[in-house]
Amino acid sequence: MQNFTTAVAGTGFIGPVHVEALTRLGIRVKGILGSSPQKSEKAQLALKLEKAYRSFEEMLEDPDLDSVHIATPNVLHFGMARAALLAGKHVMCEKPLAMTSSETAELLALAREVGLHAGVCYNIRYYPLNWEARKQIQTGSLGEVYSVVGSYVQDWLMYETDYNWRVLSTQGGALRAIADIGTHWMDLVYSITGLEVSAVLADLQTVHPTRKRPKGEVETFSGKTLTEADLEPVAIDTEDAGSVLFRFTNGAKGQLWVSQVTAGRKNCVRYEIAGSQASLAWNSERPNELWIGQRNAPNQTLLKDPGLVNAATAHYINYPGGHNEGFPDSFKQCFRSFYDAMDQNLSLDEVNYPTFAEGHKEVILCEAILQSHREERWISLK
Ligand code: SOE
Secondary structure (H helix, E strand, O other): OOOEEEEEEEEOOOOHHHHHHHHHOOEEEEEEEEEHHHHHHHHHHHHHOEEEEOHHHHHHHOOOOOEEEEEEOOOHHHHHHHHHHHHHOOOOOOOOOOOOHHHHHOOOEEEEEHOOOOEEOOOOHOOOHHHHHHHHHHOOOOOOOOEEEEEEOOOOOOOOOOOOOHHHHHHEEEEEHHHHHHHHHHHHHHHHHHOEEEEEEEEEEEEOEEEEOOOOOOOOOOOOOOHHHHHEEEEOOOOOEEEEEEOOOOOOOEEEEEEEEOOOOEEEEEEEEOOOOOOOEEEEOOOEEEEEEOOOOOEEEEEEOOOOOOOHHHHOOOOOOOOOHHHHHHHHHHHHHHHHHHHOOOOOOOOOOOEEEHHHHHHHHHHHHHOOOOOEEEEEEE
16 A cells, blocks of 8 residues: 555544554554644644644645544534645545535535545444445345344433533534434445435434533543532533434335433444345444344354455454454544555545445435424435
């Protein structure tokens, strides 16, 4: 692979995850940008990078950078991704790609116009056995897909004293649990089955209409303990949990439950796909096992092993069977797919990383889900 150089905007929970995955891949991460010069410097020192950028403009002016990674609060994604593409940098942006579908449509059109690589970090596709589920469906072992059910549940926002920028619609968008984790699940289902959603019916729930906000910022999953004196009340207009029913264009049906207030579920993604020949089920808490359900034979559990999967799956496995790969590895493989596409000069129609087109599709789904919840009816997708 050519020697690519990149930089990361965002020093919270996920920016450093990008830095680590890129470093493991051999991509040079020159520097990092935080929400203040102090945060940039702190992260630069902790991650042992060369440069602490003082502004995004300074980052974009750096001629060494081939690409930028955007891991900032959602409200900043649109402006940053737009500016980066206009500055001639390839972009890998965290999800959701932007706050509205008109913004994501504009980014998609711009990416096509400038002909740069533009990806959205739907990393869960890259757990090897999710790639294997996709291959098994493509090669016909499931037959026709009848239904997809599943959930994405966490507990880090369970108490009214749990607070993070994501709970504010001004920072994260009108939808929270659906946009933050539900879109991971929807992207996963789309990437595995190829099924397109034709309509949604949603019922969302805000368990804490008021939260107690610390008088300072708290990072995602930081688990910081605060006293009452450190807190102030804030009204919440985003959902903590909710369910969505899906109709797919081939007639299949789907069902998703998301929650950020389910005790004990730290970060648990599950799906079960039923087809005319067999079923598949996966759980991110045991990501190296894929359950294969059979009607007329014993069920199987496929363990992640490059010798036991399709060749296309083996490409995304870097360790032998019995040597587990997990969350950080899924970022590594996602970025590997992105930089391979840059290296091989693939056209935007040839790439297999999650594209701006797919990021746009997710935001359209989010808007339909919100409309369905508000109007209490099925919403058709165009
Ligand atoms: C917070 O809910 C979050 O960090 C998501 O934003 C990530 O996408 C997910 O991987 C873990 O949880």
